[in-house]
Amino acid sequence: MYICKKINTMKDLKEILKRISENNASFLGYPLAKDFSYQEFAPFLDLCLNNVGDPESPSTLTIDTKAIERKCISFFANMLSTNMDEVWGYVTNGGTEGNLYGLYLARENFPNAIVYYSESTHYSVKKNLHLLNINSIVVRSQDNGEMDYDDLDQILMNRRDKPAIFFLNIGTTMTEAVDDLDKIKQIISKYAIKNYYIHCDAAFLGCVAPFADPKPKFDFSEGVDSISISAHKFIGGPIPSGMVFAKRQHRNRIANSISYVGTLDTTITGSRNGLTPLFIWSFIEKHGIDGIKMRVKKSQGIASYVERKLNEIGYNAWRNKDALTVVFNKPSEEICKKHQLASERSIAHIICVPGIEKEHVDVLINDLINESVLVY
């Protein structure tokens, strides 16, 4: 790898590059694809880029990549069973911003609503709700991480008078569980709730679930209102980023025109990253729909291999249907650290992102075998 002059003169940075390179090679526990290279975009690092304001609105300061951003949004909108007439979206700084945005639109739609989300939901959602000052109720989860629909039913039974915002997990952080939209819709019908909004947090699976068979119900063909996807997860990239999609009428409700930059202030941050749309677009150009499908298939194959191998050595591994996340008994701290496995209480997981190959898994399996030999 070429190490630049400046990094050479900055000892700290050289060490950071080395550490991050090594840790990139070794981690198994995080939903971050590793098989990318964006070094070729280096010329852009010398330029001011700014996708200020709404991606569909031209700015007077034309140092943006909004045309590419719109192409990315349009490509993924199609993957989410819709088109740009129906939905609007933008490239975010990550899944959290997309969820914040979806919840913001939901609150603007129903200011006195209650948000319902399962206890397996990503920790940032609680913070988002706090930021937005929205009331919420946590629904119990089933053992697999999916929402407990009986609990949701119980909760809604006494709250039929309030508008409802449903925050669904399309792949929970720990077990990649997918909340069942049909079951939630049944409860909505049962209590004749007319004022409701559905947001899907598809941070990791937004790019995976469209190719599962059968496809989980979570996209715009099912009538959801907004979806947040991370781009640095299954797509992969050096900078946290994502995409948020919402029905166009929700975005129009909050649109706010500003004379200064001559663009609409419809996004959370205003000044926005112009590089990440380029990365996402190059991913699309490189893989295309068929390539993404193959990528999903390959990762599912690796996950199946991991599950089998772990069970062979007695680690009680399991995964949700078609999941890339394999959950198993938490091994020693030493092994968790070496392979950077995320853990929660007594369980750990491996997430079979693109870039993780059987040989990486085999190293872990060997370490686990050696450790158990030492213990016995």
Added chain:
Amino acid sequence: MYICKKINTMKDLKEILKRISENNASFLGYPLAKDFSYQEFAPFLDLCLNNVGDPESPSTLTIDTKAIERKCISFFANMLSTNMDEVWGYVTNGGTEGNLYGLYLARENFPNAIVYYSESTHYSVKKNLHLLNINSIVVRSQDNGEMDYDDLDQILMNRRDKPAIFFLNIGTTMTEAVDDLDKIKQIISKYAIKNYYIHCDAAFLGCVAPFADPKPKFDFSEGVDSISISAHKFIGGPIPSGMVFAKRQHRNRIANSISYVGTLDTTITGSRNGLTPLFIWSFIEKHGIDGIKMRVKKSQGIASYVERKLNEIGYNAWRNKDALTVVFNKPSEEICKKHQLASERSIAHIICVPGIEKEHVDVLINDLINESVLVY
């Protein structure tokens, strides 16, 4: 400039690079320094980087640049007359996020407060307040863009019962006006308001004002509670970024521990950009305090030149004391477009950021002269 293979194969991208390069060279109206080069950091574009959670908290996923991030925060904390015992901060995705964060901390401190901000305030603040669901009152501005203190006095006279959040502009977007903290403190004293919070939006001037003589009162030595600075403005960079600083007790109030990543969820986005702290740190290493001082002096010199030249040709140019922003009568749309001048109603401005030299200004001056010859 080297154009990469991938960009060559992607016609659109090649055109975007060309357009952005050209527009970077020509814009005069935006507060974005142009004299940087971060192409040397290209090796990082092939790696997953993520400064997830609190910059002071180690993560189990060590693909971060938090040590560098803390150095950046510490350096600028010193510039803002404080230290890391007193304040806490993190690298944001831009000034808007920093303002959102400051207002969030303020609301957590005083949930029923009213926010007071002048009508010259950046448009994103209204959106932030809406997002946070905080009551606010807009204070009139004086002609130079500074808050109208008599109006603030009038407003507060009838609201002595409410906690107050003062949102100050340390450099407004259009005229680089600085709100006068002493005058605001006098009003606070006059009405014996005990529950108040002061946030300073120093997006552009956070890195400039510390070197003005006399220094405007806006930093932690004056008892402010939080400050937001943009890093892609006076510092410069390809990705919108910034830093937010807050008294440590405010951050502690909202700290929220999470087991999953083993880090604290004290920031807005959670997963955070690990590249921008490297850019900011390399800026610090390159310039140091003395270099930044010289940078400020040089820009002030150019601003003085622009003001004089514009007045020589009858454009009624003026600027606030020591400002890098020169305000003048709005020229034709054609010239505004060619030189990318931001405008508001009948005025336009040039912002003399590093990277703008006298020869760039002379081209504009010539265009203005030629145009007026054509008109008469």
